[in-house]
Amino acid sequence: MNKPILPGRELGAAPQQSLIYRSEIALPLDCGRELVPFDIAYQTYGTLNAERTNAVLVCHALTGDQHVASLHPVTGKPGWWETVVGPGKPVDTDRYFVICANVLGGCMGSTGPASVNPGTGKPYGLDFPVITIADMVRAQARLLDHLEIPDLFCVIGGSMGGMQVLQWCASFGRKVFSAVPIATTPRHSSQNIAFHEVGRQAVMADPDWRGGSYLEEGTTPAKGLAVARMAAHITYLSDEALHRKFGRNLQDRDKVTFGFDADFQVESYLRHQGISFVDRFDANSYLYITRAMDYFDLAADCGGVLAGAFKGTKTRFCVVSFTSDWLYSTRESRAIVQALNAVAANVSFVEIESDKGHDAFLLHEPELFGAIRGFLNAAAQRRGLMQGARGGSQ
């Protein structure tokens, strides 16, 4: 029987309804519990070829979602990686079939703490099991089984997306032809965990959090979540980037007010970041996903030796870091590269000069685009993928 060729949706102006995969088969979790049923909300772009060999999985970061290259249904903003994913873009949807799924524990349609617990008929809240990056990847693998995609041409993602990329290679290495972990780390450092703890404490200190049961009680821990976002946002930028953007400039005033209003532009900017985040993100999801990142330590399962996670890998890797990223610095990426060298893997490593900090992977960085395009072109050639409708335009 011929398998159907999955058509992707057109990139259009209107926000797209997400597709939902519902599994009635229990998903075993690292914490020992199971999740059943569970939903994974996802988007696809481009067309799966007849051989089913051109699928690219894009993994999103902590506060990202499946709307990688189409309008966001809540904010109405363009997809979070439209610079990279689209027709003629480095991840060329004329050539590849792109899938992006909301992570398990997320709040954009995949099952998470805001979903209804079938056992109680109420939102899970803190009854939701603590999940890990490996659990997220396990759920994504289920989605691919459902789509009848035997293996992936590429798994690509930045930050927490990069963690998923690495986890894919460790858990399902034989299903990954090429991998692009960007601005990421093989394990969360003490400092990384510390910043996340500040964010979680901010959420939990908000009286409207109600011990995690705010959905039932009809409140929203908006202030706590906004503070969490403000603190985290600083770690995504750099001293230079902040100074270039705001300096010590004052917000709509000529002199300081000797009060605690947002005198400085940077304060006003951060407050805006915090408030707008609350509209699109669930506070408990934030707790669960940051926890999953904190628990991430790829070497831990291999006796502390990171190379063990990649033993015997046939995957082609392109590791990318940014010079001013102090959250997941070049040193972390280099550790990944060294582990890959130790198993004689096929690896490229690009460090990109940028003063934009960790967020550089989401911004206009032509060198990043060039590296992704060149790496994918070479990998596609090895995989025998035909040029896209636009002739794989450069």
Place this chain on the structure above:
Amino acid sequence: MTAHQNPLLTFKERAKAELAKTPRIDLLVIAGLVEPGARVLDVGCGKGELLKLLEEQKHVDGRGIELKQSRVNLCVAGGLSVIQGDADGDLATYPDQAFDYAILSRTLQATRRPKEVLKELLRIARHVIVSFPNFGFWRIRLQILFRGRMPVTWNLPEAWYETPNIHFCTIRDFYALCDEIGARVERSFALSPYGHPLGMKVPPPLHNLIAQQAVFLLTREPGKRG
């Protein structure tokens, strides 16, 4: 007017222009030594000229290490598997015999510890191909003898204070090093200033005087660990 004749250009600029015109024949000599389909590590791969050549002609599984980040990024954008690193520090991470060939093309003389680098290469690859400028070349000898200054040639256009080349050797020096670390010389080529192999017309004892560059194919002596 060619770059060579333009009096406004410095010697270094003229030398660079001249080199750019000349195809890197030493690269073709190296490529000729590599078996098709081999696993190859090019240490100091620059902008990836040799790797490209090897992938096109020999369909090798090629990797590169390059010190300069901008060149690495260029290589990766061109579809090559290249990482930023240096021969002195990063070879230790590779497992034994991970490659069929490790290539050090005009890089040995720029490493801090050439002997250790060669030993590492013999550990991680079955064959090692090394090319280097021959400091025994007669023009170089004459420059030191008559001018009493550090030699500057088209192939080595930098002055002593700005050159990355810190460990020059002659062909005879290199043979001695191979002996010392237990490397067997499988083949060797002496190249003319334009990169052509000198061939049989020039008797081997004269190679150290007449060759501007040399290319060696080495393997580890069985039983020796260097």
